[in-house]
Amino acid sequence: MPEFAIRARGLTRNFGAVRALDDLNLEVPAGCVFGFLGPNGAGKTTTIRLLLGLIEPSSGSAEVLGFDTRTQGDEIRARSGALLEHSGLYERLSAEDNLRFYGRVARMPAAQLDQRIQELLTHLGLWERRKEAVVKWSRGMKQKLAIARPLLHRPGLVFLDEPTAGLDPVAAASLRDDLAGLASRQGATIFLTTHNMAEAEKLCNLVAVIRQGKMLAVGSPTELRSRGGGQRTEISGRGFSDEMLAALKRQGDVAQASVEGGKLILVLKNGASVAPLVSFIVREGGEVQEVRSGQGSLEDVFLTLMEEEHK
Amino acid sequence: MNADFITVLWKEWKEIVLERSSGGGSYRPLILIGIIGILIPFRMSPERYFRPEQLLLPVFLSAFVITAVIADSFAGERERHTLETLLASRLSDRAILFGKIAASMAYGWVLSICCIVAGSITVNVVNWHGELLTYHDAASWIIILLGPPLLGAAIASVGVLVSLHATTVRQAQQTLAVGIMVLFLGVTFGSNALPVDWKAWFARILFTWSMADLVLAGAGVILVIDLALLLAGMARFQRAKLVLD
Numbered sequence: 337m338p339e340f341a342i343r344a345r346g347l348t349r350n351f352g353a354v355r356a357l358d359d360l361n362l363e364v365p366a367g368c369v370f371g372f373l374g375p376n377g378a379g380k381t382t383t384i385r386l387l388l389g390l391i392e393p394s395s396g397s398a399e400v401l402g403f404d405t406r407t408q409g410d411e412i413r414a415r416s417g418a419l420l421e422h423s424g425l426y427e428r429l430s431a432e433d434n435l436r437f438y439g440r441v442a443r444m445p446a447a448q449l450d451q452r453i454q455e456l457l458t459h460l461g462l463w464e465r466r467k468e469a470v471v472k473w474s475r476g477m478k479q480k481l482a483i484a485r486p487l488l489h490r491p492g493l494v495f496l497d498e499p500t501a502g503l504d505p506v507a508a509a510s511l512r513d514d515l516a517g518l519a520s521r522q523g524a525t526i527f528l529t530t531h532n533m534a535e536a537e538k539l540c541n542l543v544a545v546i547r548q549g550k551m552l553a554v555g556s557p558t559e560l561r562s563r564g565g566g567q568r569t570e571i572s573g574r575g576f577s578d579e580m581l582a583a584l585k586r587q588g589d590v591a592q593a594s595v596e597g598g599k600l601i602l603v604l605k606n607g608a609s610v611a612p613l614v615s616f617i618v619r620e621g622g623e624v625q626e627v628r629s630g631q632g633s634l635e636d637v638f639l640t641l642m643e644e645e646h647k
Numbered sequence: 648m649n650a651d652f653i654t655v656l657w658k659e660w661k662e663i664v665l666e667r668s669s670g671g672g673s674y675r676p677l678i679l680i681g682i683i684g685i686l687i688p689f690r691m692s693p694e695r696y697f698r699p700e701q702l703l704l705p706v707f708l709s710a711f712v713i714t715a716v717i718a719d720s721f722a723g724e725r726e727r728h729t730l731e732t733l734l735a736s737r738l739s740d741r742a743i744l745f746g747k748i749a750a751s752m753a754y755g756w757v758l759s760i761c762c763i764v765a766g767s768i769t770v771n772v773v774n775w776h777g778e779l780l781t782y783h784d785a786a787s788w789i790i791i792l793l794g795p796p797l798l799g800a801a802i803a804s805v806g807v808l809v810s811l812h813a814t815t816v817r818q819a820q821q822t823l824a825v826g827i828m829v830l831f832l833g834v835t836f837g838s839n840a841l842p843v844d845w846k847a848w849f850a851r852i853l854f855t856w857s858m859a860d861l862v863l864a865g866a867g868v869i870l871v872i873d874l875a876l877l878l879a880g881m882a883r884f885q886r887a888k889l890v891l892d
Binding site for chain 1: 650651654657658661662665666727728729731732733734735736737738739886887890891
């Protein structure tokens, strides 16, 4: 296994006049859980397609598991598993047949495949309903099965596009444990996209933020929080009007301002002090009862990056 | 390649059978076999039934069934959002393409053989005189063995070409139906418009060649068409284009 499971240099992809991916440089160490974060249309799906060798880059290059995505897509696809935007399940077939098909595609020996299907379906609580056509299942059950599919043949690299979408909180937490275990015990690399920042924060060793095809930041969640998130301040009180919010957003030290549950939430830029802002709020007619400050979350970092890029 | 081809064939066969028998439609194939394999032969004499021309009906039935099935091959996967996952697997282009073509051909072939066997049994039961009645000329056996797969391969290959780039199954079915109608009308009117010398040449062949030779020659022509269509299908199968479509 190479040191880096994924290595991209200047990866660019145009669709006509639209640049979906712009000079992406990326290094994902082997055995890492890598979170790829970005709003809809940021270029996440295009990146996965390029890394799987399904489409060719307009310029730049990428190596996945040591194979060139332009010329060795077959090798990459043979050694990886992918849950893409859609579940990819054949709904007329049973859960067992869906897994059997992809197990045979991965050339798993029959006895090993039977054992693995039982292991996965039992773990996911689906074993009793393995003979049913998937079309009869709930969305959450389908999503569990869809996640089992790329993990079936224990690949060295797994691409997961929004894996916990549609799962209940218990199942989502269980999946996070499974993925963390997969990376730590088997040394598999997991490349996942998600909109759930709390999930990325809990699960990922490394996170990258992308917008409009451009990489905005990459690092561990802790690094990103300290690098770009600045300080998160919660102010309890009254009189936090829309005009005041707009005025706060115009202040140079404020990265974000919003009202949540009656509290004013401010995310400050690095090195900014909260005291002048509290004075400003009082001057503008606000009533401040309590001020709490702490480290911003990954979500704050993400929103700050999006806002800065937008400006 | 062989193992992958068998894997795709297995999956496609299961999907075809489940789709054709869903929604209370499990009787559909039985109805076809009932009409073509029992009802029609029931009214025929053995001399008429066991003639090679009578085999054209089950052969064309297999082509008709394939038309309905093959439209679903790629357009159906696209419509149900399973195509990209399939393309993201380690399966080769050829395994996917040939597996899908072979599954629809096999389905048509099985139905046509069922009709022929059911028809033979019906004619024997109705006209039983202590002696088994069956096809007795080489032309009939060549049609039984080669007709459904050769014609089926041609229809399935055309169907795959259409289905590869159709957005929905319905669009693929409509395009295929229109295409086959245009082809049928073209052959009918085109043959009438042929120069007199050519018509005379064809007539001479029809009257001088044996039925078996004519059937073999026809099979050869269809085989060449099959190969050309398969090559066209391989050329049109582009993973990147399919993903982006």
